[in-house]
Amino acid sequence: MNIKEAARKEELLESGHRLCAGCSESIIVRQVFMALRGPTIVTEATGCLEVATTIDPYTSWKLPWIHSAFENAAATATGIDVAFRVFKRKGRSKYEQVDVLAFGGDGATYDIGFQALSGAIERGDDFLYVLYDNEAYMNTGIQRSGGTPRGASTTTTPPGKAIPGKPQYKKPIDLIIAAHGDCYVATASPAYWKDLIEKARKGIEKDGPGFLHAISPCPRGWRYDMQSTIELARLAVETCYFPLWEYDGEYKLTGRSARIADKPELKKPLEDFIKPQGRFRHLFRPENKEVLDALQDDVDSYWERLLQLVSCVK
């Protein structure tokens, strides 16, 4: 798809919703929608995206949409997928094919909905799960999640005198999902829209579960100027904080990340990504240098792990 074709697609997330200025969630959703191939139904976990786009009696969604609870988007997707499979078999469906999309934030995916997601993938249900990862429970006021990076300040990991931000690492959710086996897995950044759209399309076309993990900068939670959203989404990739890759039986780096793997000098320092963000500000105090180093280690070891996984198949 080129940018002209993308621009001609009908907008399926209507403007007028209440997402914050500078929020990347609607950008991700609209990019995913550019990848649709036909009749599609959306289910969503509880979160910012849900509460800000459907304030009764208004809705931004021009696709059939259902929100049930926080932890069950994948199980709800199963139900929808199975229902349309049965309708088709019984000759009761108006549609040859209905695609199912599930959207969940990091809290809904890394934490509370992890079991339902793992179960649905193990069963081989046919849907694309889109994780918009803003790295904390932003909807409830910026509390830490399994997706929050080490050292980050959140309202439940405030940089205190004894504990300077989140003590734990960011869980490698995408590698865990890939370990399920027969599932299309990809990471994406809204700064690289073409890569994101292509991956969303692959996930939709996959006859079985797909998992698209999109980094989702959040001006309120990350504490940066709202005009920098796409820049940060780009820096996350350029610094190898959030590498772009995909898995469909084998691991492959894509786009900018593939180029960095070939030419390591292209890699930017992690500081470029974290310096503009208030949530990391305390890490630049001398007494917290250890935490900053540990965060760098997390990023390096994840990147090394990816390089190994990629080289395995070469």
Add this chain to the structure above:
Amino acid sequence: MIVGLSGDEAVAYGVKQADVDIVAAYPITPQTIIVEKFSEFYDNGEVDTEFVPVESEHSALSACVGASAAGARAFTATASQGLALMHEIVYIASGLRLPIVMAVVNRALSAPINIHGDHSDMMAERDSGWIQIFVEDAQEAYDATLQSFRIAEDLNVQLPVMYGLDGFTISHTLQRVEMFEDLKALDFVGRRELAKVRIFDKLVDYALDPENPLSLGPLSLPDYYFEHKRQQEEAIYRSSETIKKINEEFGEISGRYYGNGLIELYRIEDADLSIICMGSTAGTTKEVIDRLRADGKKVGLIKVRTFRPFPKDDILKGIRGLKGVAVLDRSGSYGGIGGPLFGDVRNAINDLKGEKPLILNYIYGLGGRDITMEMIKGIYDDLESEEKHDLVSYVGLRS
């Protein structure tokens, strides 16, 4: 067709005949036979249903929500801890007005862990907005399965239905069950018709349909939430008429009537004393009544079939003229005034014109503790005695 079936098997056969689109379930004692039997049908290609073996009860009901919202006929079955785990989605299913049907094989809630029958699991969902039916035996378990789809999917109702069968007492006991031929069952249940909703000037199916995109389950704030919940309450009150109508219709083709569908009165016309209870204990009580009647005792039974909607007026009609009423609860309401059934009956009696009967509560059978004919006779004796009564007594409890 007359067959010997356990209550669980009777449920599985009912689901098979109802041409359900999706069964999503997770195993838990004493519900397992339902899932196992249905898996047999599925693996032998005997049903045109998708069976989804989910990883938890929470996902079982969540998958039913997704499927039912897509327009499918959805069924699940659970018990005890499984229903407790579903709790969150139980409210969502009714709030979204999805006609899901669920068999609950009633079992005590932990702790301490116990696998046997009592009603604490369904009572914990009392205020969830689901229609709640308690059945007496395997036959009624089969019949209620078929009836529940009709009740839930009725366009005047559009609410989920859970029906309870006592764990082991009904679920695992082989009983005589009269089944319909497949076509006759399907003819009774029919196909699910979708409700319509008005979107601007157009009536569209209340379902997830790409042609008419609806947003289901939005954020509803103080300006709209209250009205949604009130509409839901009106629907469950309205369901009384539907339940009665379906009970009649079912009786006409089967010869089996369950009172008026909401309550069943047994030898109550000239009775002085009555028990009010639910579930399998109603069967035991009928047997005791027959024997006591043979001795000239004027005793009867009011079997409550639908705990929700609570059949207040029907119960009052049954109670009118009685001298004593014993309400039997198979679950507690800890820190409250007696058990949950007692609370409602005693509340209803406030509306009784004229002299009110003595009304007492008997808590029994927790964790599957046996309730014998002797104990039930003891309750009638207690009700009849001139001695001072405790408002709440515990039957079969060791001192």
